[in-house]
Amino acid sequence: MIVTVTLNPSIDISYRLEEFLIDDVNRTDKVSKTPGGKGLNVTRVLKQLNANVLATGFIGGRTGEFLEDGLKDLSIDTSFLKVKGNTRNCIAVLHEGKQTEILESGEEISKEEQEEFLSLFEKIIKKASVVTISGSVPPGIASDYYEELLKIAGRNNIKVILDTSGNSLKNIVLNSEIKPYCIKPNETEIKQIEGKEINTKKELIEYLNSNIFDEIELVVVTMGGEGALVKYKNEFYNAEIPKIKVVNPVGSGDSTVAGIAYGLENNLSIEELIKYAMTCGILNTMEEKTGFINVNEVENIKNQVKVIKL
Numbered sequence: 001m002i003v004t005v006t007l008n009p010s011i012d013i014s015y016r017l018e019e020f021l022i023d024d025v026n027r028t029d030k031v032s033k034t035p036g037g038k039g040l041n042v043t044r045v046l047k048q049l050n051a052n053v054l055a056t057g058f059i060g061g062r063t064g065e066f067l068e069d070g071l072k073d074l075s076i077d078t079s080f081l082k083v084k085g086n087t088r089n090c091i092a093v094l095h096e097g098k099q100t101e102i103l104e105s106g107e108e109i110s111k112e113e114q115e116e117f118l119s120l121f122e123k124i125i126k127k128a129s130v131v132t133i134s135g136s137v138p139p140g141i142a143s144d145y146y147e148e149l150l151k152i153a154g155r156n157n158i159k160v161i162l163d164t165s166g167n168s169l170k171n172i173v174l175n176s177e178i179k180p181y182c183i184k185p186n187e188t189e190i191k192q193i194e195g196k197e198i199n200t201k202k203e204l205i206e207y208l209n210s211n212i213f214d215e216i217e218l219v220v221v222t223m224g225g226e227g228a229l230v231k232y233k234n235e236f237y238n239a240e241i242p243k244i245k246v247v248n249p250v251g252s253g254d255s256t257v258a259g260i261a262y263g264l265e266n267n268l269s270i271e272e273l274i275k276y277a278m279t280c281g282i283l284n285t286m287e288e289k290t291g292f293i294n295v296n297e298v299e300n301i302k303n304q305v306k307v308i309k310l
């Protein structure tokens with residue numbers, strides 16, 4: 001089983017506009033509202049891949065109920081901790097080929113709620129082989145909270161894929177006693193870890209060879225339409241992907257994480273795992289909906305992804 005952790009889920013609202021008018025009124029009938037937050041996008045794609053998946057995290061209020069109902073409609077198993085604060089909304093405006101996002105930070109999670117979640121997490125991961133942890137943490141949660149989750153997963157010998165950014169990622173890579181099995185930074189996030197200038201693949205390889213990544217077995221640095229550079233057990237792989245028509249790229253990193261989790265759960269070879277990860281990311285960009293792929297196209301796209309050992 002794969003457990004997906006979304007500590008800061010959201011109702012993802014997307015508005016598509018021909019033109020985005022600043023300091024003016026924008027009207028649209030092209031609206032979508034889906035259960036979101038990075039980990040729930042991961043969950044939906046895993047469900048589409050027929051994986052045995054359980055979603056957990058904090059939810060609260062009417063927005064939390066909307067979110068849980070949306071997952072139930074997709075027959076997704078959930079075990080959320082209900083909290084006092086309301087689940088947030090995140091808005092993406094898709095306009096003129098661009099994507100402008102307004103992400104609420106979410107409502108505060110109390111110390112008691114944080115403690116309660118650690119107990120719930122310990123209980124539900126007993127049957128898991130892979131855990132994904134995605135996204136930002138809501139207010140009230142210290143940046144080392146993810147380390148607590150890693151310790152619990154470590155005690156239970158479970159592989160963790162961590163997809164986060166900013167201080168949460170920095171803290172895990174630079175300061176955490178225990179490391180995740182895999183991280184999936186994009187090009188911006190990898191530079192944020194130590195504020196490094198990384199302009200070429202050669203520089204990226206040099207950076208990934210530095211000892212701060214020694215204990216992380218799998219590092220997947222995604223590069224949007226340019227595919228990814230992957231470090232696995234000190235070997236490097238370049239993932240070359242086909243040129244496709246992008247409809248909506250929101251959630252493609254999350255879909256990539258779903259592909260990695262699927263690969264680990266099914267003990268795929270590293271080449272096959274990278275192909276699945278890229279395929280899920282690509283297929284998500286080709287859809288209007290976030291955290292959604294056309295499963296009928298998996299084989300076709302996978303055959304067009306090239307994984308080259310460097």
Ligand SMILES: Nc1ncnc2c1ncn2[C@@H]1O[C@H](COP(=O)(O)OP(=O)(O)O)[C@@H](O)[C@H]1O
Pocket residue numbers: 185186187222223224225226227228241242244246249251252253254256277278279280281282285
């Ligand atoms: N323009 C694109 N064309 C094709 N595939 C894409 C494109 N953008 C993203 N992808 C796919 O999704 C993956 C993750 O995208 P990326 O933008 O790097 O992540 P994030 O959403 O985390 O910023 C890429 O490695 C690729 O497989």
Ligand SMILES: O=P(O)(O)OC[C@H]1O[C@](O)(COP(=O)(O)O)[C@@H](O)[C@@H]1O
Pocket residue numbers: 008010012036037038039041090091103134135136137249250251252253254290
């Ligand atoms: O948890 P965070 O980091 O605040 O991000 C939440 C947002 O990220 C998204 O998952 C989109 O992320 P990506 O476009 O980076 O894949 C939205 O669904 C969600 O609103």
